[in-house]
Amino acid sequence: MKTVRLGLLGCGTVGGGVVRLIRENASVLATRVGAPLEIAKVLVRDPNKDRVPGLERDRITTDAAAVLDDPSIDVVVEVLGGVEPAKGYVERAIDSGRSVVTANKMLLAVHGPELVERAEKAGVDLAFEASVGGGIPVIRTLREALTSDSVTRLCGIVNGTSNYILTRMRQDGMPFATALREAQDKGYAEADPGLDVDGGDAAHKLVVLAMLAFGARVPHEAVYTEGIRDIEPIDHEFAARFGYTVKHLAIGQVREVHGKKSVELRVHPALLPAHTTLANVNGVLNAILLEGRALGPCLLSGRGAGDLPTAVSVVADVVDVAGARLSGAGGRMTRSVRLAETHLAPIDDVECAYYLRFQVFDRPGVLAHIAGALAEENVSILEMVQRGGGDARGEPVQVVMMTHVAREGALRRALAAAAKGGDYIAKPTHVLRVAPLA
Structure with missing residues (x-):
């Protein structure tokens, strides 16, 4: 033999x-x-x-x-x-x-x-x-099991280091630096963790997934990428208050506008409804949700490294x-x-709901100013929570808004206008997208 x-x-x-x-x-x-x-x-x-x-x-x-x-x-x-x-x-x-x-x-x-x-x-x-x-058989699933179907969307937790850090921040209120240090001590993060926590590793994986899922040939550097360094414990607190969990996601989906096909590929932290299975994939585990036109949703989960x-x-x-x-x-x-060469939809064309955390000075007219700037770009507020207020020392207070679905380009223009008008906003607005899950 x-x-x-x-x-x-x-x-x-x-x-x-x-x-x-x-x-x-x-x-x-x-x-x-x-x-x-x-x-x-x-x-x-x-x-x-x-x-x-x-x-x-x-x-x-x-x-x-x-x-x-x-x-x-x-x-x-x-x-x-x-x-x-x-x-x-x-x-x-x-x-x-x-x-x-x-x-x-x-x-x-x-x-x-x-x-x-x-x-x-x-x-x-x-x-x-x-x-x-x-060890998750996602490539095999795309190449073989779904060969008779057309994949329309994927959404995944594909970096165990980032998932571990966000899990520890949420469960124990750790700041990012402390959770990262613990991940390094346990061998889950490299001495130089940039590729993981800044989103590069997840972006590389998303490009590979897009090759199989969408037949997309796209330059890896064109994928919109954000990491998790700016996430704070307070974001986990507010997310939970609204019924969400913060995860770092790789998202891809096919879009058709006026009969023209494009692919949306993006990597960033996002809010997932807390009751969903993907939101409850914790620690160093990975999970990838695939959606086929005929099959519907299919979730694969397991150990993503080691x-x-x-x-x-x-x-x-x-x-x-x-x-x-x-x-x-x-x-x-x-x-x-x-x-095939594939048109990559720009981030400004993304449409989703948003989490907006403003750090503002508690002065008359501040909420009207922000709401007016959003309304001017047709960004509608769904819910709002304010923490603190009336600080005699003039310290900024936290105002968090959840929006209805809006276009990213419009939101960016609205936030730029809010930041320019008046001396209301103490720091740049922290923005998180809500993941496109049913």
């Missing part, structure tokens, strides 16, 4: 999980593939670092050519992360006729369409289940591409991805 030989690029947290899973489940995987899987070579930066127990030292190399130029290796697994040198390695593997499995969402967000086209031309598979949602959850997705792709290669059906997975 022929053995399927694997070349592993990287052996950090995820790579180590892949090695463990393939070793521990060897007999089951051999049955599913139709041949044993063998880890032939593992590319690492530091050959002296402690690795997964049982990984023979003669399989470890610091020379990429030992993996990429070995004709006996059938499938290349890339778990290095980042754009370079990963992009060059993946291209070399594809051009040499090997299928590639990757967990690299940044690489796919920046170069996904061109890599898919390259793989299709070479007749090999490019599989990337582990790039979004760790060695074994992510390795489950990587190895599932390995099983698929290895089995396809043995049966002579390589490239089928890649051929199912159809991408």
